[in-house]
Amino acid sequence: MINTNWLHTFCTLIEVGQFTRTAEKLHMTQSGVSQHIHKLEEQLGVTLLDRQGKTFTLSTAGQKLYKEAGKILTDLTNLQQSVVNDPAFEGHVRVMSPGSLGLKLYPQLLTLQQRYPKLIIDFRFAPNSDIEQAIVNAKIDFGFMTIKSKLVDVCCQPIAKEPLLLVTPSTIEQPNWSTLEALGFIGHPDGSHHANLLLSQNFPQFQHSNLFTKTGFSNQIGLILEPVSLGLGFTVLPKHAVDAFSPSSKIKIHPLPIPVSETLFLCTRRGIKLPKRIDTVIAEAKKSLQAEQVLGE
Numbered sequence: 001m002i003n004t005n006w007l008h009t010f011c012t013l014i015e016v017g018q019f020t021r022t023a024e025k026l027h028m029t030q031s032g033v034s035q036h037i038h039k040l041e042e043q044l045g046v047t048l049l050d051r052q053g054k055t056f057t058l059s060t061a062g063q064k065l066y067k068e069a070g071k072i073l074t075d076l077t078n079l080q081q082s083v084v085n086d087p088a089f090e091g092h093v094r095v096m097s098p099g100s101l102g103l104k105l106y107p108q109l110l111t112l113q114q115r116y117p118k119l120i121i122d123f124r125f126a127p128n129s130d131i132e133q134a135i136v137n138a139k140i141d142f143g144f145m146t147i148k149s150k151l152v153d154v155c156c157q158p159i160a161k162e163p164l165l166l167v168t169p170s171t172i173e174q175p176n177w178s179t180l181e182a183l184g185f186i187g188h189p190d191g192s193h194h195a196n197l198l199l200s201q202n203f204p205q206f207q208h209s210n211l212f213t214k215t216g217f218s219n220q221i222g223l224i225l226e227p228v229s230l231g232l233g234f235t236v237l238p239k240h241a242v243d244a245f246s247p248s249s250k251i252k253i254h255p256l257p258i259p260v261s262e263t264l265f266l267c268t269r270r271g272i273k274l275p276k277r278i279d280t281v282i283a284e285a286k287k288s289l290q291a292e293q294v295l296g297e
Contacts, residue, residue, distance in 0.1 A: 002043065004076065007069050009036040010048065014058065014066050088276035089116035095281065096124045096131040097144035098190075099221030100241035101162065101264060105144075105285055112284050119277060125221065127189060135269050141278045144285075146238075146262045155270040160289040161261035163239045164198045166254045169231040175254055177205045184215030186235040188224045191217075194236040202256040225251055238262060264289065 013022045013033060023030045041048050048062035058066060097105060102125045109121045126134070131143040136153050148156045168175055168183060175183075180203075185195065187209075195209035215233035218224045221241055228235055229250035242253060266282065268274065274282075 003040070004073070006036045006040040006043075008073060009033055010040055011066060011069050011073060013037065014062075019054070086276045087118075088280050090118040091275070091277045092120045092122060093277055093281045094122045094124075094140040095142060095144075096126045096134055096140050098128065098131075098146055098238075099125045100238035101144050101146075103221060103244040104240035105288065108288050109281060109284065112281065116280075119280065121281070131267065135267055138269060141274070142266065142268045142282060145265045145267050148263075148265055149267060153270050154267055156265040156267045158263050159266045159286055160264045162264055163259060163261045164194050164236055165239055165242050166198060166234065166236055166256060167225060167228055167242055167251050168234040168254060169228060170250050170252045171231065172234075172252055172254075175234070177203050180234055181212065184233040185209055185212035186224065186227050186233040187214055187217040188221075188235065188237070189219050191235060194238070197262070198236050198256065198260045201258040201260055 009022070009026060009028075012026060013019065016022045016025060019030050019033050022028075023033050026033070037049065044061070044065070046061040047059050048065060049056040050059050095105075095109070102123060106121075106123045109123060113119050113121050124140070126143075128145045128147050131140070131145050132149050132151060132154055134140045135143055135149075136151060145156065146162075148158075166175070168179075172179060172183070180199075185191070192209045195212075199206040199209070216227040218226070222244065224235060224237060224241065225245040227233060229245075229247070242251075245251060266286070
């Protein structure tokens with residue numbers, strides 16, 4: 001393998017044209033420059049320079065080497081820069097979150113991308129279990145979850161809380177237990193879990209969401225409140241999903257005596273140093289979530 005230091009000295013000598021000036025430019029002695037050239041010739045087994053006293057011309061082999069060496073040294077320089085360079089506002093960032101949180105964060109991260117067009121946001125909506133596995137398998141850079149992972153490879157940091165809300169059609173003024181039973185439940189993938197968390201704390205009659213008549217189901221976070229808005233039932237959803245629904249005039253949010261929130265966890269693969277671009281996106285997400293929480297307190 002060709003010694004890149006010798007190759008760099010050779011190319012610099014050809015560009016400068018003199019041994020003395022080459023030595024000055026490279027902070028070497030003149031004999032050191034000559035030694036590099038001789039070692040390169042010995043390694044390749046060819047004469048690179050046709051010397052005439054203190055001057056020289058390139059041999060045929062020298063011309064070929066100089067033509068190719070410039071490309072090689074440029075590629076090596078670019079490779080080093082790409083490895084060492086860690087830009088804060090450039091590169092791909094892969095994120096996953098539950099649907100409700102995604103409705104809140106994705107538009108804001110797109111605004112961040114508008115400010116820094118080279119920062120490419122890849123945002124996926126997924127349940128906690130899929131997010132957890134994506135982190136373990138390095139398919140994403142980080143994720144948000146509403147449960148703390150028990151896997152040793154996943155590091156979870158609590159960063160905010162998201163309230164769970166009871167939502168009914170706009171015609172319902174103050175729902176009691178019989179009102180909810182009459183309405184029926186609009187299900188969604190986390191519907192039973194959310195209903196159990198919120199309703200069990202506020203209605204002594206509550207035993208399980210499965211005891212409600214099921215009047216609809218949707219696995220699309222943006223559509224869960226559609227049947228509610230049409231008067232077909234009630235549901236329990238995280239706040240960000242409710243905030244994103246339009247027209248909001250067709251639904252009604254009912255504050256309950258005992259508020260219940262889900263903790264939002266920032267999750268990464270344990271032991272991995274995150275690039276600066278990931279830190280940029282995480283900081284923006286934290287700022288959004290924590291600012292909203294302070295305002296809501």
